[in-house]
Amino acid sequence: MSQVLEIDGSYLEGGGQILRNALSLSCILHRAIRVVNIRANRPNPGLSNQHLFGLNLLQNITGARVNGNHMKSTAVEFHPGAIKSGQYTVDTRTAASVALVLQAALPVLIFGRNTSELELIGGTNVGMAPQVDSMTEVLRPNLELFGVSFDFDLLRRGYYPRGGGHCKVVIPSVRNIKAVNLTQFGTVNEVCGWCFVAGKLPLRVAEDMKNAAEKVLNSVCPIQPQLESYKESSEVARDNGSGVILKAVTTEGCTLGSSALGERQVDGFALGKTAGEELASYLRDGVCVDCHVQDQLVIFMALASGTSKIRTTALTQHTRTAIHVAELMSGAKFYTEEVGTSGHIILCCDGVGYQNEQK
Known part of the structure; x- marks a missing residue:
């Protein structure tokens, strides 16, 4: 599509997640986007280190044309090319979260032609982001139900403020994503x-x-x-x-x-x-998906072949934000079913059945 889709980065959670999810889906679906009001609800609006490094990584992966990729930028325009499998390195030179960089790149690289490798240097266990241990021990088993996985080698931990953590991630490509049903505890x-x-x-x-x-x-x-x-x-x-x-x-x-x-x-x-x-x-x-993994599954549910259902806690702002972006960009439909009086819900999604064009 040649038309540029504009996305308001101040919507709901108003943090970096809108940018990450929008960029990932832009790369996968080949949709040019303009994200404005980036991180408008944060004390220091605009792109910070971890967001800029994630953006630049996706630019490298797709050969995208980008405007606004500089520190504190509050608007970015992104025109992606084809996803290129390969070896990529990101060195944040700070304690910026490598988990958040991986979060943006993982759904993109699985739709490359071949297996890709990421070398990530920065913060592995830092505030306001998943610890890398949670990515491997909790997120990964959930993603494997969708037919998606990755190998992770932690060489060195990086804490705030110096960072310097070092890890290597191997990401196999997939043909498509399977729908999941996680409603029985x-x-x-x-x-x-x-x-x-x-x-x-x-x-x-x-x-x-x-x-x-x-x-x-x-x-x-x-x-x-x-x-x-x-x-x-x-x-x-x-x-x-x-x-x-x-x-x-x-x-x-x-x-x-x-x-x-x-x-x-x-x-x-x-x-x-x-x-x-x-x-x-x-x-x-008897919750089947915790509140931290909940929002991270939204992209995979949107792209999956068939209807996915997960029994989880009340939706977080991060999840509502991720759903908004996924519906806007992919056309997937999310809806919820109540579970008794517990306050928990079953989050459902009719996925679009995206197929890897390179496989």
Whole structure:
């Protein structure tokens, strides 16, 4: 389509997600877009490091013509070319989130001709973004139900403010995306987690996380949680950092997760309790997709062949934003079904059945 579709970046969540999703769908669907009012609802509007690096990566992948790709830009026009499989490197030189860069590139590269490789350098475990561990342990199993996956090799962690994390991602291409039905919870057959510290933080902080999370989870789990507490080696993590990632798997193929990231003053008990209580609430209520993965599945549901259904929590602003962009750009139709009086819903999508033109 030669006509440029204009998208208001201040809609609903008004952050970087509108830009990421719009750019990804622009590349896949070969639709030229103009995104205005970028990150209008943020304290520092316009493109920040992580958004600019993601934009420039997608420009490289598709050979796009771009206007407005500079720091603090509040409007970007993007005219994509064909998706080119290959090897790409992004070095943010900061603690900008590599997970958010991957989030933008993954749905694009699966529609290349061949397998692609990404080398990402920046923040692996930083605030206001998924920790890379959540991407591999929780998001990836959900994507595999759609027929999408990736290999991930974490070489070094990067924390705020210095970053310097280093990972390599291998992304196989697909012909199309399968519709999924994640509406039956089943029973819990695995609960595991990782509680870690790095740098000068003592191991006891990770042990505090583990003990607090276990205490909460034991009250709802039919099986014993298998949680690890450890200190990262200096080769893997140079700077101070801490966090916890928890996940549960059910007999019906549901993978749910929760996480918490340590700030400057680290309270291990509080971090473990926070993550534990969130996961416990999902298990108690029989949710099939957690509120963090919910919005990340929207693009895949929109492009899938057939109708997808996921039982999840009330829709987040991120998810509502992702749905708005997906419907606007792809023509997919999303709708919800109520689930009793729990406040949970079944999110449904009649996908457009997009086919990889290069396969």
